[in-house]
Amino acid sequence: xxxxxxxxxxYRRTWGLQDCTLTIPKGRVAALVGPNGSGKSTLLRMAAxxxxxxxxTLRVLGRSPSPGTNDLRERVGYxxxxxxxxKSFRVAEMLRFGEMNNPTWSIDVAxxxxxxxxxxxxxxxxxxxxxxxxxxxxxxxLAKQPELLLLDEPASALDPVAREDLLRLLMRQVADSESSVxxxxxxxxxxxxxxxxxxxxxxARVVLSDDTEYIVExxxxxxxxxxxxxxxxxxxxxxxxxRSARGRSLLVRVGxxxxxxxxxxxxxxxxxxxxxxxxxxxxxxxxxxxxxxxSGAR
Amino acid sequence: xxxxxxQQRSIVIAFALLAVAVxxxxxxxxxxxxxxxxEYLSAPCKGEFGGLTTSDAKFCEHVQLSLYNSGKxxxxxxxxxxxxxxxxxxxxxxxxVAHEIEQKTNRLAWTQSGSRIRWLMNKYLxxxxxxxxxxxxLCWLFSWWVGAxxxxxxxMPKVFAISGFIEVACGxxxxxxxxxxxxxxxxxxxxxxxxxxxxxAIFLGFFSSGVLLDLESPSVAVLHSNGxxxxxxxxxxxxxxxxxxxxxFSEGFIPKTEKGIPSTSVLxxxxxxxxxxxxxxxxxxxxxxxxxxxxxLGLIDVQWYIPDSxxxxxxSLEGGFYxxxxxxxxxxxxxxxxxxxx
Numbered sequence: 001x002x003x004x005x006x007x008x009x010x011y012r013r014t015w016g017l018q019d020c021t022l023t024i025p026k027g028r029v030a031a032l033v034g035p036n037g038s039g040k041s042t043l044l045r046m047a048a049x050x051x052x053x054x055x056x057t058l059r060v061l062g063r064s065p066s067p068g069t070n071d072l073r074e075r076v077g078y079x080x081x082x083x084x085x086x087k088s089f090r091v092a093e094m095l096r097f098g099e100m101n102n103p104t105w106s107i108d109v110a111x112x113x114x115x116x117x118x119x120x121x122x123x124x125x126x127x128x129x130x131x132x133x134x135x136x137x138x139x140x141x142l143a144k145q146p147e148l149l150l151l152d153e154p155a156s157a158l159d160p161v162a163r164e165d166l167l168r169l170l171m172r173q174v175a176d177s178e179s180s181v182x183x184x185x186x187x188x189x190x191x192x193x194x195x196x197x198x199x200x201x202x203x204a205r206v207v208l209s210d211d212t213e214y215i216v217e218x219x220x221x222x223x224x225x226x227x228x229x230x231x232x233x234x235x236x237x238x239x240x241x242x243r244s245a246r247g248r249s250l251l252v253r254v255g256x257x258x259x260x261x262x263x264x265x266x267x268x269x270x271x272x273x274x275x276x277x278x279x280x281x282x283x284x285x286x287x288x289x290x291x292x293x294x295s296g297a298r
Numbered sequence: 299x300x301x302x303x304x305q306q307r308s309i310v311i312a313f314a315l316l317a318v319a320v321x322x323x324x325x326x327x328x329x330x331x332x333x334x335x336x337e338y339l340s341a342p343c344k345g346e347f348g349g350l351t352t353s354d355a356k357f358c359e360h361v362q363l364s365l366y367n368s369g370k371x372x373x374x375x376x377x378x379x380x381x382x383x384x385x386x387x388x389x390x391x392x393x394x395v396a397h398e399i400e401q402k403t404n405r406l407a408w409t410q411s412g413s414r415i416r417w418l419m420n421k422y423l424x425x426x427x428x429x430x431x432x433x434x435x436l437c438w439l440f441s442w443w444v445g446a447x448x449x450x451x452x453x454m455p456k457v458f459a460i461s462g463f464i465e466v467a468c469g470x471x472x473x474x475x476x477x478x479x480x481x482x483x484x485x486x487x488x489x490x491x492x493x494x495x496x497x498x499a500i501f502l503g504f505f506s507s508g509v510l511l512d513l514e515s516p517s518v519a520v521l522h523s524n525g526x527x528x529x530x531x532x533x534x535x536x537x538x539x540x541x542x543x544x545x546x547f548s549e550g551f552i553p554k555t556e557k558g559i560p561s562t563s564v565l566x567x568x569x570x571x572x573x574x575x576x577x578x579x580x581x582x583x584x585x586x587x588x589x590x591x592x593x594x595l596g597l598i599d600v601q602w603y604i605p606d607s608x609x610x611x612x613x614s615l616e617g618g619f620y621x622x623x624x625x626x627x628x629x630x631x632x633x634x635x636x637x638x639x640x
Contacts, residue, residue: 048409050640067414067636078409084402089304097301101410140406 010057036203379460391476
């Protein structure tokens with residue numbers, strides 16, 4: 001569904017995204033997670049055909065997205081993080097805009113969604129709250145009935161109830177239409193709740209990209225009291241390490257079943273794993289980064 | 299197209315209302331001045347005071363004073379006429395692209411099924427229709443007003459740009475210019491300022507460079523020393539030998555054998571010869587007459603002018619210049635919009 005090979009985007013002197021290689025399979029709800037400036041929006045904009053890569057290749061639904069690929073735009077719905085809407089339009093006029101610009105538009109989907117959210121069609125967009133505007137923008141994406149939804153922080157302006165409604169709606173959308181979703185988010189609880197694929201970006205690079213279940217299965221928290229110099233068995237990658245007066249705690253990636261009685265082994269949550277990767281990628285981290293850890297472990 | 303109309307309708311309606319107000323004012327002023335001129339040019343005034351009875355002179359003086367007072371507002375009408383179309387085009391153009399980029403609604407539009415080129419084409423079509431629908435009647439009214447108010451001959455630079463269809467061409471050009479500037483500047487205020495400066499530079503450059511005079515070979519009229527002024531049929535007085543309603547743009551002494559317009563230095567030299575000749579016998583004796591000096595020096599006093607018959611040719615040249623420039627810029631923008639960052 002979305003395939004990037006050595007993808008990069010340069011903004012003057014800095015890289016917004018660098019050496020990004022990943023494959024998101026079809027029919028998934030994939031989460032792009034990372035701190036601000038890590039390249040999430042850059043990747044989504046390139047996938048939506050709003051900007052072109054500076055390096056590498058990107059294929060979306062088997063096509064290279066660019067301003068010229070009209071048929072791809074019909075199949076992809078994009079929600080920008082600023083949720084741009086014509087502020088002077090009424091909600092009904094925004095729906096008319098969507099209907100006139102999309103051959104696969106479903107007015108029923110749009111009206112049902114807005115009716116469920118109690119957003120009147122007669123209201124002017126500028127009179128709606130931030131959350132309601134976000135819902136109208138999302139409605140435009142959903143009513144287009146795309147094969148792929150690209151959502152840049154869709155829930156960031158929503159209250160907890162609206163947030164849960166949105167997540168439920170996304171899950172229903174995927175189930176009903178077999179469409180795929182790639183969404184960027186800072187809310188790790190959302191990732192655990194609805195996403196079955198996770199991509200972690202840090203410093204414009206992909207540091208983790210895999211199935212949610214596989215990620216959880218292949219990571220462990222190892223703790224040991226006292227023995228500082230105890231070496232790890234081979235085939236283990238240390239993602240993050242925390243030391244205290246009592247001992248060490250490591251979040252590791254394991255390739256094989258781990259059987260070492262000297263270590264206390266625990267299953268981490270998805271949130272803990274993602275946070276560990278984000279900490280490892282942070283320039284102000286306490287521990288060492290993944291590569292250093294790997295060589296240290298060897 | 300509906301989306302573009304919905305985005306621009308408040309601007310279009312505002313300018314349409316402004317156009318109606320300006321038209322009503324120009325119509326009322328034009329009718330008033332037309333009637334005053336009719337009175338001034340017909341009996342008993344006949345465009346002059348000499349030889350009139352006291353009561354007639356008083357009446358004619360009153361008519362002339364009224365004409366003078368009405369004429370004071372003519373400059374305001376000309377100013378409005380000169381700025382209306384460019385301002386309309388610039389504001390429409392800035393709203394079409396720079397405002398949308400600033401609001402980031404271009405991201406919404408560019409991720410729908412239609413292409414960016416179609417998005418921009420719709421803006422061009424809708425805006426050009428709006429400009430033409432509002433500006434054509436306004437230009438027609440201004441053309442009538444120029445004749446009715448006797449501001450100047452319609453071919454004179456002072457009113458040439460507000461008559462005919464040049465204002466329509468300027469409006470379209472300004473719209474396209476603002477679109478192109480907006481694509482790159484991306485901020486409405488700065489785009490408006492930059493496009494206005496660019497248009498002013500092009501307009502004034504075109505106006506002051508005398509391009510039209512180079513394109514059109516002017517006619518020459520020989521002036522006679524008796525200085526008879528030729529009155530036009532419309533009552534507009536053209537001094538010298540140029541025919542009625544023409545645009546006399548230069549005058550000077552040239553050798554009888556000279557063809558075309560000589561250089562300024564030649565004209566200055568001839569003029570100084572004539573003035574020296576005229577001053578030669580002022581020491582207590584009667585001065586030489588113009589006729590004597592011109593005959594003695596082998597010169598003739600001539601006036602170069604563009605006749606009224608060239609009005610539509612010049613309109614086509616200047617209007618065509620703006621429209622061709624607009625077409626080139628529009629073609630460039632359709633190419634550039636695919637590469638502009640969202």
